[in-house]
Amino acid sequence: MQPQKQNSKPKEQKMLAEKASIFYGSFRAVADVTLPVYERQITAIIGPSGCGKSTLLRAFNRMNDLVQGARVDGKVLLDGEDIYGAEVDAVAVRRRVGMVFQRPNPFPKSIYDNVAYGVRLGNSRISKPELDSIVEQSLRGAALWDEVKDKLKSSGTALSGGQQQRLCIARAIAVQPDVLLMDEPCSALDPIATIKIEELMQTLKERYTIMIVTHNMQQASRASDYTVMMMMRADRAGEMIEFDETKRIFTNPRDKRTEDYVSGRFG
Amino acid sequence: MKNNIASRNRTAKIGQSVMFGSTLFALVALVALLLNVVNRSFGNVIVRREMEASAFSPTPLDQLSRDDLAALVKRIADSDDYEGLTRGAYRRMDLEKPFAERSKDDIIGIINERLIKEEVVTSFTMWQTVFDQAGMNAELAKLNKSLKVGSPEGRIEFRSWINSRFFTQTMGSVAENSGIRVAILGSLAVIALTMLLALPIGIGAAIYLEEYAVKSRLNDLIQTNITNLAGVPSIIYGMLGLFVFVRALESFTSGAMFGITDSNGRTVLSAGLTMSLLVLPIIIINAQEAIRAVPNSLRQASYGIGATKWETIRDHIMPAALPGIMTGTILAMSRAMGETAPMVVIGASTFIVSDPTGPFSKFTTLPIQIYTWTAQPDEQFRNIAAAAILVLLVTLLSLNMIAILLRNRFSK
Numbered sequence: 001m002q003p004q005k006q007n008s009k010p011k012e013q014k015m016l017a018e019k020a021s022i023f024y025g026s027f028r029a030v031a032d033v034t035l036p037v038y039e040r041q042i043t044a045i046i047g048p049s050g051c052g053k054s055t056l057l058r059a060f061n062r063m064n065d066l067v068q069g070a071r072v073d074g075k076v077l078l079d080g081e082d083i084y085g086a087e088v089d090a091v092a093v094r095r096r097v098g099m100v101f102q103r104p105n106p107f108p109k110s111i112y113d114n115v116a117y118g119v120r121l122g123n124s125r126i127s128k129p130e131l132d133s134i135v136e137q138s139l140r141g142a143a144l145w146d147e148v149k150d151k152l153k154s155s156g157t158a159l160s161g162g163q164q165q166r167l168c169i170a171r172a173i174a175v176q177p178d179v180l181l182m183d184e185p186c187s188a189l190d191p192i193a194t195i196k197i198e199e200l201m202q203t204l205k206e207r208y209t210i211m212i213v214t215h216n217m218q219q220a221s222r223a224s225d226y227t228v229m230m231m232m233r234a235d236r237a238g239e240m241i242e243f244d245e246t247k248r249i250f251t252n253p254r255d256k257r258t259e260d261y262v263s264g265r266f267g
Numbered sequence: 268m269k270n271n272i273a274s275r276n277r278t279a280k281i282g283q284s285v286m287f288g289s290t291l292f293a294l295v296a297l298v299a300l301l302l303n304v305v306n307r308s309f310g311n312v313i314v315r316r317e318m319e320a321s322a323f324s325p326t327p328l329d330q331l332s333r334d335d336l337a338a339l340v341k342r343i344a345d346s347d348d349y350e351g352l353t354r355g356a357y358r359r360m361d362l363e364k365p366f367a368e369r370s371k372d373d374i375i376g377i378i379n380e381r382l383i384k385e386e387v388v389t390s391f392t393m394w395q396t397v398f399d400q401a402g403m404n405a406e407l408a409k410l411n412k413s414l415k416v417g418s419p420e421g422r423i424e425f426r427s428w429i430n431s432r433f434f435t436q437t438m439g440s441v442a443e444n445s446g447i448r449v450a451i452l453g454s455l456a457v458i459a460l461t462m463l464l465a466l467p468i469g470i471g472a473a474i475y476l477e478e479y480a481v482k483s484r485l486n487d488l489i490q491t492n493i494t495n496l497a498g499v500p501s502i503i504y505g506m507l508g509l510f511v512f513v514r515a516l517e518s519f520t521s522g523a524m525f526g527i528t529d530s531n532g533r534t535v536l537s538a539g540l541t542m543s544l545l546v547l548p549i550i551i552i553n554a555q556e557a558i559r560a561v562p563n564s565l566r567q568a569s570y571g572i573g574a575t576k577w578e579t580i581r582d583h584i585m586p587a588a589l590p591g592i593m594t595g596t597i598l599a600m601s602r603a604m605g606e607t608a609p610m611v612v613i614g615a616s617t618f619i620v621s622d623p624t625g626p627f628s629k630f631t632t633l634p635i636q637i638y639t640w641t642a643q644p645d646e647q648f649r650n651i652a653a654a655a656i657l658v659l660l661v662t663l664l665s666l667n668m669i670a671i672l673l674r675n676r677f678s679k
Contacts, residue, residue: 091574092573107583108587175572
């Protein structure tokens with residue numbers, strides 16, 4: 001399923017799922033998804049609960065590997081290379097494809113250490129000034145610097161929910177990934193914190209490719225460039241029923257079920 | 268009445284009182300235990316002495332310095348006035364161990380034994396001491412009447428069975444001169460060795476089972492076994508220790524392998540090894556629970572920024588689980604401290620006067636010491652047994668206190 005290229009110029013594919021099916025043991029959670037993820041665009045995944053949105057998202061940085069018995073058939077390419085290839089290390093994939101989770105989960109460490117942790121792992125001999133500047137840039141990148149610059153040594157868990165989530169974003173971009181996966185990043189936040197994250201996503205997309213799972217239709221329509229619509233089949237496997245530019249999904253979808261879902265008639 | 272509210276409330280009230288009653292019962296039992304121990308640890312005694320210390324020293328003996336005491340003994344021996352401490356006896360003792368090297372308690376012990384010849388005839392409980400003055404006096408009168416003319420009369424004195432000499436003396440044939448130094452050092456040595464062995468192995472096993480092991484038949488079996496091992500009676504661990512460590516591995520546990528010849532397998536090392544087997548399941552289970560309680564979101568956060576499994580365990584899971592692991596360690600330590608049966612089986616010494624000097628020494632522990640003393644016919648041994656129980660309880664409490672303080676510091 002290719003999006004209809006109307007007036008927009010063709011985009012680079014950063015990632016591509018090719019006939020990807022995800023299994024938990026013998027249970028097929030997601031079936032045959034073929035999905036391009038365009039560079040420096042925001043791709044939203046929507047669909048009713050239990051249709052495998054999060055599972056699909058996690059397949060893009062091999063987070064499903066942590067679940068015993070999980071396995072992916074088909075391919076998921078990052079810059080043309082299959083991230084499930086035999087010689088590819090999941091840790092290396094996650095350094096390039098960062099993740100922000102549903103509930104803000106800062107480490108119970110200082111704000112500074114939260115951001116610096118991932119950087120130190122990759123480069124244990126990094127100099128203090130260099131690390132300081134990465135921390136500052138990452139916190140600025142996550143629009144959090146001005147709020148925390150005077151209390152970098154205080155605990156990350158003492159921040160408000162919205163601040164915590166932006167701290168998690170700062171932590172993710174500190175290791176300079178190419179892609180950011182966001183799994184319902186605003187579902188635990190109030191509307192004001194939500195708007196801040198959405199605005200932040202618009203700035204982040206200038207440098208990063210973003211995928212976001214959301215239950216919030218307005219969010220998907222406001223914040224994303226492309227939208228994936230997923231549904232659960234009769235055998236309980238999730239499938240992708242439509243992929244297109246967000247504008248089109250919300251105004252003139254091809255599939256009747258998408259139309260029903262985005263207009264709030266079910267789901 | 269609608270919905271039977273009155274009767275439902277009544278049932279709730281009954282339930283509440285039953286539970287309150289259980290709490291009360293536990294509390295009463297605990298207080299009774301403590302009172303019983305304290306009751307025997309302090310109280311009046313009837314003592315008889317051949318002579319009073321004031322006969323040869325104007326100042327009380329325990330206020331004299333070590334050197335003064337040594338000089339006093341020498342003076343008494345040189346004067347040849349006292350039958351119990353003649354010049355010859357002094358020379359013999361000086362040959363055994365020069366007086367210049369003897370400790371203050373040691374010299375006081377000699378004076379007590381040879382000159383004062385103190386004998387505790389009867390000991391009273393704390394309760395009698397406070398409430399039964401008449402009874403004690405009657406007892407004293409009866410004693411004094413039965414004595415031969417010219418022999419020293421008894422007198423009533425207050426005695427705390429926990430005193431400085433109790434901590435510094437070794438075992439003896441007389442209760443008043445017996446102490447728990449060897450037992451305390453033995454207990455501490457065994458605990459230290461146990462923790463040294465069991466903690467790293469236990470935490471390692473817990474990490475493996477929680478973070479690495481996949482769900483399989485074999486691992487389920489291992490898990491079930493560990494859980495069951497925690498419930499195995501301790502005497503069975505004692506048998507295991509006897510056969511494996513004391514007998515089969517004797518050349519190792521006696522130190523023969525390392526050139527120590529005067530020892531058998533009944534050593535601190537055997538006890539430490541046996542005890543670490545005993546506490547291992549406790550440590551593993553508690554550490555597993557602590558690790559399981561670390562929220563999954565923390566693991567995901569760590570993996571999500573590209574940390575490896577080991578980095579995740581080292582930097583996030585272990586620090587978060589540490590307070591819980593500490594709690595397990597507290598439990599294990601208390602268990603090891605109070606355990607008696609396996610020590611009896613592997614052969615802790617019941618009479619030993621030398622301190623443990625290393626892993627290959629013979630040893631005894633506090634519970635063994637208490638057990639030995641309670642089995643003695645002489646009534647005064649019951650008093651020092653009670654005193655030793657009090658010391659054991661206080662030692663346990665302070666060990667736990669240290670562990671709790673450590674835990675609170677780490678959980679910040």
